[in-house]
Amino acid sequence: MAQHILIADDDPLMLRLYGAYLEAAGYRISTAINGEKALELVVVDPPDLIIMDVVMPEMGGLVALRQLKAQPTTAAIPVVVITSIQAYQVSAQEAKTLGATTFLTKPFSLPSLLAEVRKVLGEPAQT
Numbered sequence: 657m658a659q660h661i662l663i664a665d666d667d668p669l670m671l672r673l674y675g676a677y678l679e680a681a682g683y684r685i686s687t688a689i690n691g692e693k694a695l696e697l698v699v700v701d702p703p704d705l706i707i708m709d710v711v712m713p714e715m716g717g718l719v720a721l722r723q724l725k726a727q728p729t730t731a732a733i734p735v736v737v738i739t740s741i742q743a744y745q746v747s748a749q750e751a752k753t754l755g756a757t758t759f760l761t762k763p764f765s766l767p768s769l770l771a772e773v774r775k776v777l778g779e780p781a782q783t
Contacts, residue, residue: 658684659777662703664694664720665738666712674707677766678773691720698730705777707769710739710751718750725755734776738762 661683663674668689675685686701688694692715694708706724708717717737724730734757739748748759757776760769774781 658682659704660684660686660701661705661707661773662686662688662694662697663707664688664691664712664717665707665709666690667709670709673766674769678770681770681773683773691715691717691723694720695723698724698733702730703733705773706733706735707773708735708737710737718754721751721754721756731755736760736772736776738764 661678663671663685664687665671665674666689671687671689675687679685686697686703688697690712691708694706695715698706708721710717717739721735721737724733724735735755736758737751737756738760740762751759758772760772771781
């Protein structure tokens with residue numbers, strides 16, 4: 657069965673773009689428009705990996721990351737945190753402190769996202 661990735665981003669275009677690309681690479685995708693929705697989905701259908709934007713309405717990615725890492729049932733789920741270059745310095749340090757597996761700064765290429773996903777999931781890199 658395909659590995660399950662949850663993508664949380666408030667930009668519908670990014671959700672479709674990341675989702676379609678990773679789905680074409682063989683992953684099962686679910687999406688959330690903010691951290692609150694991501695936390696709800698994690699309980700219903702736990703993912704193998706979460707890709708989480710930092711800046712989202714209602715509940716941002718770092719708040720959701722803190723809550724994920726505080727719960728024994730979700731603490732081990734790897735989280736790739738993404739954000740724009742403007743928020744990078746503060747967000748990167750806080751994300752690492754909160755337990756993010758890795759951090760990507762927008763803009764990034766879809767192949768680099770896929771490579772990071774494969775690395776985090778322990779899959780071999782493909783050319």
